[in-house]
Structures are given as structure tokens and as C-alpha cells.
Amino acid sequence: MTDALTSAQMRNIEQTAIDGGKVTGLELMDRAGKAVVKAIFETWPDLLNAPRRAGILAGPGNNGGDGFVIANRLRDYGWDVEVFHYGDIDKMPPDAKVNALAFANAGGVVSPIIPFEGRDMRFADPPTDVWIDAFFGIGLTRPLPEEVRAAFLSISYERNWQSNKLVAVDILSGIDADTGERLTEFPLKPDMTVTFHAPKIGHLEGEGADWCGQLIVKNIGL
Ligand SMILES: NC(=O)C1=CN([C@@H]2O[C@H](COP(=O)(O)OP(=O)(O)OC[C@H]3O[C@@H](n4cnc5c(N)ncnc54)[C@H](OP(=O)(O)O)[C@@H]3O)[C@@H](O)[C@H]2O)[C@@H](O)CC1
Numbered sequence: 001m002t003d004a005l006t007s008a009q010m011r012n013i014e015q016t017a018i019d020g021g022k023v024t025g026l027e028l029m030d031r032a033g034k035a036v037v038k039a040i041f042e043t044w045p046d047l048l049n050a051p052r053r054a055g056i057l058a059g060p061g062n063n064g065g066d067g068f069v070i071a072n073r074l075r076d077y078g079w080d081v082e083v084f085h086y087g088d089i090d091k092m093p094p095d096a097k098v099n100a101l102a103f104a105n106a107g108g109v110v111s112p113i114i115p116f117e118g119r120d121m122r123f124a125d126p127p128t129d130v131w132i133d134a135f136f137g138i139g140l141t142r143p144l145p146e147e148v149r150a151a152f153l154s155i156s157y158e159r160n161w162q163s164n165k166l167v168a169v170d171i172l173s174g175i176d177a178d179t180g181e182r183l184t185e186f187p188l189k190p191d192m193t194v195t196f197h198a199p200k201i202g203h204l205e206g207e208g209a210d211w212c213g214q215l216i217v218k219n220i221g222l
């Protein structure tokens with residue numbers, strides 16, 4: 001496993017590649033989202049044999065942008081996809097907004113996360129096969145908002161009754177990528193974390209090492 005990076009080191013590598021004209025941020029986001037989908041099908045190939053349902057937990061930043069790339073990709077596979085967005089598409093960073101608008105304009109369902117409160121997630125119908133945690137990645141700066149923690153709790157109820165998978169995009173939301181500290185206490189461990197280019201300190205240190213599930217590092221051409 002190559003040396004773990006801090007979030008600042010990762011951003012520097014990305015920015016250097018973008019400034020050098022080697023790649024655009026949008027291309028990196030596209031590669032990242034597609035890498036998550038590839039990792040899902042490589043890890044659970046039976047998910048390929050029938051259209052499934054995915055719930056995408058998307059945040060306000062570029063981690064959320066990855067979530068919308070994943071949402072678009074799974075719709076291409078004929079999946080039933082619903083995005084639960086903690087954020088406002090209009091206020092997303094430009095690359096994320098492009099992917100969010102592509103999803104919404106193609107008829108993708110974008111719901112606020114509050115409905116989890118009203119929904120009895122234990123018996124979701126149809127059951128969700130895969131939950132994607134794209135709330136926050138390396139840009140997490142403080143403990144999760146209460147409604148985000150509550151959304152995770154709703155899914156944890158469902159996981160008691162339904163066999164679904166939880167995949168963390170880049171890092172489980174709530175884990176500090178630079179220390180592995182769990183900034184918010186909640187009960188959900190992902191089945192898998194897909195990160196990009198190299199592991200981050202937060203995947204290997206502190207509690208982060210125990211809150212990854214299977215850690216997959218995907219090359220995004222940096
Ligand atoms: N070229 C690229 O950049 C690529 C990026 N990629 C992807 O982007 C991710 C990094 O994206 P990012 O820098 O936008 O950070 P992200 O983790 O989405 O969150 C930032 C937003 O959340 C907010 N926020 C933070 N903490 C919060 C809290 N506790 N509660 C509430 N809000 C909170 C924060 O707001 P603020 O802290 O400014 O108030 C800001 O709005 C990275 O992990 C990877 O997945 C890949 O596609 C590869 C190419």
C-alpha cells in the first residue's frame with residue numbers, strides 16, 4: 001500500500017495535475033465516481049445480474065458530486081436510484097453541480113434527507129440494495145449535522161432487516177481524513193470504502209482504521 005496522504009497532500013496532487021493541464025476537476029470527479037461503481041461490481045458481481053435499488057446520500061460538496069456521478073452511472077445500468085441530498089444543487093461547487101444537474105435533468109429523483117424521519121426505513125419498499133455515503137469526504141471540518149447523523153441511523157435500522165450494502169465514497173462521513181478521529185458517534189460501519197489515488201491517514205490511523213470496512217484504493221490517473 002503506497003504511503004498514506006493528508007487531505008492537503010491529496011488536494012495538492014489534484015491541483016498540480018489540473019494546473020498542469022493534465023486533467024480537469026470534472027474528469028477527476030467522473031473517474032472517481034466510475035471507480036466506485038467498478039469497485040462495487042468487482043466486489044459484489046451478483047449485483048450485476050439484475051437491476052437493483054441504490055440510495056445515494058449526497059452532501060453539499062465534491063464528495064456529493066461523486067455521489068451524483070455514481071447515481072448517473074447506476075441509472076445507466078437500469079438501477080432504481082434515489083439521491084437524498086443534504087445540500088442545494090445550486091450552491092454546489094461547479095464540477096459537482098454539473099453532475100447533479102445531469103442527474104436531475106435526466107429525471108433522477110432528488111429528495112431532501114429529512115423524509116428518513118417519516119419513513120420506516122426498516123421495511124423500505126423496494127428494499128435498498130446499496131447505500132452510497134457521499135455526504136462528506138476529505139472536506140469534513142466538524143462533527144456531522146444532526147440530520148445527517150439521523151439519516152445514518154435510519155439506514156442502520158434498515159440494515160437490521162434488509163441485507164443491504166453501505167459503500168463510503170473516499171472516506172466514511174464523520175471520519176477526519178487527517179487523523180482518523182470519528183468526529184461524530186454513529187453506529188454504521190461501511191462494508192467498503194473506495195478512496196482515490198492513495199489511502200489517506202484517516203483510513204489507517206485512529207478509529208478510522210476500524211471504520212473503513214474493506215478499503216479499496218482506485219487509480220484516477222493522477
Ligand atoms: N478535484 C477534486 O476536488 C476532486 C474531489 N473529489 C471528491 O471531492 C471530495 C472533496 O470535496 P470537497 O473539498 O468539496 O469536500 P467535501 O468533503 O465534499 O465537503 C465539503 C463541503 O461540506 C461542508 N462541510 C464540511 N464539514 C461539514 C459538516 N460537519 N457539516 C456540514 N457541512 C460540512 C463544507 O462546508 P464548509 O466547511 O465550507 O462550511 C463544504 O461545503 C473528496 O473527498 C472526493 O470525494 C474527487 O471527485 C476527485 C476530484
Ligand SMILES: [K+]
Nearest residue numbers: 133136171173
Ligand atoms: K463519504
